[in-house]
Amino acid sequence: MRAANEDLQVEVAERRRAEQRLEKRAQELARSNADLEQFAYSASHDLQEPIRNVAISAQLLGREHSGNLDSEGRDLLNAVIANAHHMERLIRDLLEYTHVARAGGEPEEMADANQVMATVFEMLEPTIRNERAEIAISGPLPSVQIPAFRLQLIFQNLLSNAIKYRTDAAPRIVVSATQQAGHWLFSVEDNGIGIDPKYHERIFGIFKRLHAKGRYPGTGIGLAICKRIVEHRGGRIWVESEIGKGAKFFFTIPSDRPKESGQRAQIDDRKPQILEDV
Secondary structure, three states: OHHHHHHHHHHHHHHHHHHHHHHHHHHHHHHHHHHHHHHHHHHHHHHHHHHHHHHHHHHHHHHHHHHHOOOOHHHHHHHHHHHHHHHHHHHOOOOOOHHOHHHHHOOOOOOOEEHHHHHHHOOOOOHHHHHHEEEOOOOOOOEOOOOHHHHOOOOHHHHHHHHOOOOOOOOOEEEEEEOOOEEEEEEEEEEEOOOOHHHHHHHHOOOOOOOOOOOOOOOHHHHHHHHHHEEEEEEEEEEEEOOOOOOEEEEEEEOOOOOEEOOOOOOOOOOEEOOOOO
């Protein structure tokens, strides 16, 4: 009996030591992640000004001295300007990504998804009109516990992608939300080019692109930002899609205080390509 008790005590002691080692390792990883996020934030912030100066200087050079350059020289100068602008977008998106990672102190607030969508429509209006996109909201959207500008980023990225990755047909997008046990389930469905199932996880990684940037512009951070925001709120995001059959993105926001707004997004009647309901 004594031997069994001693063996049990030894086992308990070993488990405690193992738990202490795991806790110490978790703390070290947390510190390391915090340091990396701080470095990414600082580096991105510090790179903004020199990259902007490169773009401005190249533009001034082209404006003042393009007559002294041959066609090859002008092509090289245009390449410098284009790449500088691309770097600006990368840095801006990377800063946004690190802002989400450092968002622990954000105040709790309820965002009316209808009003958020109205803001997104306004921001994307030139693109919507140029691409003749039709966007439908299937019923009134809820209010959810998330800062409005975070929800705006999610919808802005998802709608922009739905318009960008289009087929020859005009983009048609449907946004909806349903209440389920403990959360709201949002969806953004399009009729675009679709995504091979083997890439359904990869597309949410930072800088993960499936197409050449010359064909589809962008930085490859948008979906990573969406994922970071949603997971920070205790939700998840995923996609269901096949090549040539469009894509349907889903994300959840916990509904600790479910509250449905009866107010619809105020869509300008002069925007016939945006449908309020389906």
